[in-house]
Every structure is written in C-alpha cells, then in structure tokens.
Amino acid sequence: MTTALRVRGLRKEYGDAKALDGVDLDVATGEIFALLGPNAAGKSTAVEILEGLRDRDGGEVSVLGTDPARADHRWRARVGVVLQETRGFTTLRVGEAVRQFGAYYPAGRDPDEVIAAVGLTKQTRTLTSRLSGGQRRRLDVALGIVGDPELLFLDEPTTGFDPAARRQFWELIRSLRSSGTTVLLTTHYLEEAEALADQVGVLVAGRLVAVGAPDRLGGRDQAEAVVAWEEDGRRRERRTAEPTRFIAELGTLFRGEVPGLSVTRPSLEDIYLGLIGAQDEGGR
16 A cells, blocks of 8 residues: 655644644545544644645655655646635636636546536536535535546535535545545544545644544544443443443343344544543643
8 A cells, every 4th residue: 555645743833832743644545534623723734734835844744755845836736725715716607717727737637527526517607706605615626626636635625515415525525536536634524524534633732643544543443332221111321342242131131122222332523522622631
C-alpha cells in the first residue's frame, strides 16, 4: 500500500498560540481519510499547509511525493481542492464555469460528465449567482474534481445539504474512491465520517489524539456493550465486555426469546466526545 500523504512533526504557531503541535499523519493512496475536531482545533491550518496554501513552522510534509511548500504547477494539476466557501463566477453559467476550470488542467474530465456527477445537469445554463446554497456547494465540488485529481481535499463539503442531498453526495465520493482518488475530508457530521471514511483522525488543540477506522477509533470495538431487556414490567440493563455470553445466559433464564432485547456499543459520537473531552480536561 503506497502513501499519498505523509506528515511528521508538523508545527504551526501564531504568536504564542500553537495551532499545530507536532502532528504525525499518514494517508494511504486510494482511501478516504476524515479529519475531525472541534472549532479552533487546527484542522483548517493543517489542510491549508497540505494544500500548499500556508507555510509551516516545522516538520516534514510529503503530498503525492512532493513538499507542497515547493510544489510547481504540475503538482497542483494532480490535486483538487474544495474550500469551505468559495466566491466568484457570479456572471458565468454553471456549464461555463466548469468548462473554464477544466481548461486549466492538462488532462481533465469531461465537463458534462462532471456536471452530471454532482447532480447539476438541469442547472447547466443557470447563472451561478442564482444557485441555491446546496447547488453552489455541488458546483464547488465540480470545480474541485474536473481536473481528475489524484488527491482531493474536501473542507466541510456537505454544509447546507439536506439529508437526501447529503447521501447522494456520499455516493459521488465513494465513486471517486472506486476510481482511485484519495480523499482527505474535514466534516462536523460524524455520521458522514462513519459512512465514508476508511480512517478517521481526531485533532484537538493542535494535536492528533487518535487515528483509526471508525469502528475501532479510541478502542470503540473493545468498549463494553450495554445489554438491555424487559423483566417484571421493568427495563433492565447490564454493561458487559462479553455481550454474547450474557445474552446466552438471558436466553436460558427466559427459556427462549428475551423480551425487549437490545445490544448497543458506544457510537462514534460517544467516542469522539470522550476524546475531545479528555483532551480538554488534560489541558486544564
């Protein structure tokens, strides 16, 4: 497995404030990596350094085998960027904007196919200034992928999407991964990270406090389960590291079906809140 992105000891300071404090990170080629963290955790700073849009104060960074701080136009043609908010193109129609952006790349994708992929075919001749917030976000993504990038940075890509549109967008991201595109995603939607990401990293106060698959992050797969059931008209529950064994015991006790049986483990949100809470407490 090759590495699309490698970071060692990344540091960035603004005066006395440490925005990034020794971050190490690896993202494999062809995977979707979700970077999570509360506001002011350093996510935007980290991503901007990886994109070559901001200088760093220390550490080593390699993106597609190149240091972004010294990258040329050939490297930039291999990278797609979807910022949290973009402006401009208000006098262009959707099709015109995508075609213009596509012309900047030596081997871009077909503009009409890109417009269809982001669900804007009906808006091809619509002025970008007349798009809704969700449609504008789709256009941002179209501009980010029209160059057929090897690596795509997505900063809060589904902000403003309704639930149906968000799930349609997830299918687009999955299709990019299937075609071999590496994706680094920042999002505040934990269900989005769980649905899309192969790996998740949690950044808090400039430090990467946990990295892992969504179902194993922070020991999630080893956490105790809560087994709940109904007995004598009351709801009962037991926390256990061996839920299968305990359920078998309940089955014997009830001689068959266990009334109201449910088994739950900590959600990604539970783990995430625990990680950022523990870090906050440690900082104090």
